[in-house]
Each structure stands twice: as structure tokens, then as C-alpha cells.
Amino acid sequence: MLLFTPGPTPVPESVRQAMATPTLHHRTPEFEAIFKKARERLLKLYGMDECVMLASSGTGAMQSCVLNLCKRKALTINAGKFGERFGKIVKAMGRELVELKYEWNTPASIEDIKEALAQSPDIDSLFIQISESAGGLRHPVEEIASYVKSVNSDIMVIADGITAVGVEKIDVTNIDALVAGSQKALMLPPGLAMIGLSSSAVKRIGEGVDYYFNLASEIKKQQKNTTAYTAPTTLIIGLNAIFDEIDKEGLESLYAKTSARAKATQSALEAIGLNIYPTTPAKSMTTIIDDDAEAIRKLLKSKYEVNIAGGQDHLKGKIFRINQMGLIPVYESVWVVNAIEMALADLGRRIFDGTASKLFNEVYFYELKQ
């Protein structure tokens, strides 16, 4: 079965092998050297002043950003499950909340943010997804962050990059915290969360708050290549192995291939009569809206050995999402679009003629030559 869900993503063989070594004690020079290497490479990937690794799923990093960077009132962007989650965390942590709500295919607009900031001048932090995985939507985070900073440079901009870090180059100029998770674009098993931080964010964190998610104590320890509590040693070994894989061709090549694959998949599926759901699609996944979404997904699983994701909440049975994150062999992506065309033929919607795989190959190679 090909795993093509937008998280978890498949873990490369070399990485699984690296993680199969005997358990290391985390308080040893041996592990500190491994941690140091992972930390340096993570800082380079982020292009930010500071970073921390946490033993938690991505949501733990989201929560620690709310705890440590929002003192009073947060503005959150809810255009899907994960934006909604930021709002729920803000409430659960006892901070005040202003939420801008959008349909799951619609990106946040600067106009709305302008209005929200004007109405609530005491907002001290903005929480937004770069790629909102619920509908495969790309928010214009860089433009929004730049606008927010122009209004008030003290407002902390927290970007959830769980399906964006490792997918595309992110302009972090106006971003204070950038969250990543192991099981999406970084192709690791779940359980490791990462946050890139600006020096202003580090200042804002100060002494930190909370206990497990106190970012001040983590920063202090991690600058010395250790962690406040037991480190997820296996996942950090895996992170180095992923960087080794990525380094074989380089980060730029990973970004270029991901972008080409997303474009080629979109062209292939549009050519066989399918419709893209978000008005501004993210590169992390391809999301199709279709009345037969569930039937197509079931056929893919039962007949063509491909596991793709469906929709949640009001989009259950109405969309399907195909992963584009990570190192994906081209032939696998071609198999997926071809399988979708065959499923459409099974459903009597078109006669199979290989249009999808033809388009995919054409667009993919054209894009990479640019």
C-alpha cells in the first residue's frame, strides 16, 4: 500500500535503519554530539536565531507557543481544523481570543486582520497556519506577518509550519515562531516537535511559563546540546538521518521537486475533470473537491493500493487530499494520478486513456527544467 496521506508520511529505509540502533543514554557526550549536529542543521533549515526540539506531537509545540508568547490576547486564523485548534488552545490556556473564521478553501485577508487589530489594540500575538492541512490551503503568511509588524512590531507572529517546513522556502523575516512536526514534511515517525524562534521571541519568552513546555528552560538546556527532560533520542538520530537524505541532493532540489510534483499532480487531475478545492493551494498536498470523493478514496485503497486522506467535519466525504511532502519517487506520484483516472473509469465518469499520467510526466519534467 502506498502511503499518500498528508501526514504521517513514509519514513525512508535509511532513516528507519538509523533509528534501529541500540538505545543511547541521553546524558552522555555521545548523544550531545548527535544533538548538536541535529540542532545546527535545524537552525540552518529554519534560518532563524534560535530553535528548540520538544518530545511531543506538533500540537504540543503549538500549545507551548501560546503559553510562552501570548501574554494577554491572541488573534487566531481559523480556516480549518488546525487554525481552529489554535483558538481552542488559547481558550484552554486562559488567554483572550479574537478569531477570524474563513471557509476552508479561503485564505486570510490583510483587510480582515487590519480591522481586527484596529478593534483590539491589546492583541499581542497572531497565530496562523502557513499550510492549513484541513483543506490544503496556503495562507499569505509572509505578507500578513509583514503587515502585522508594520502596525506593531511587538505583536508576536506564530506560524504553524507543520506542513510547510521542508516543503518550501519560507521567508522568516517577520515570523517569531515557526512550528514543525516530525511526521509530516520531515518524514519521521510522530513524536518530535520543533520550533524556530526569532531573537524577539526569545526576549518575549523571558523566564518562560509552564513546566514541561517552559521554552526558557528548554532554550537554556538546548544551547548546551541537552534537553530539560529525557530527549526523544531515537527521533533526533532519525532527524540527522533525514538531513543526510536531504543533503544528498540539497534542500533546493527538495523544494523544487515538491513544487513540480504539486503542480504536475494538479494539472493531471484537472485534465481528467477534477477540481482543486482551495483557491490558494499549498504545495504540501493536492486537495480535490468532488461528490464521489469517498468512492474514489475507497477504490484507491481497495483496488489500487493507495492510501489518501479524506475530509473532516463538514468536508467529510466531499474532498480528498494527496500528500506532496517529502522525498517521493516520481513513479509513485504517477501511479497515484493514474489510479485516480482508473477509479473515475470504474465509476463510469470517463473512458481511461492515460491522460493523467501523461500530463503529470509532461508538467513535472517541464517544471524541473525551469
Ligand SMILES: *Cc1c(COP(=O)(O)O)cnc(C)c1O
Ligand atoms: C498535523 C498538523 C498539526 C498537528 O500536529 P500533531 O502532530 O497531530 O499534533 C498541526 N498543524 C498542521 C497544519 C498539521 O498539518
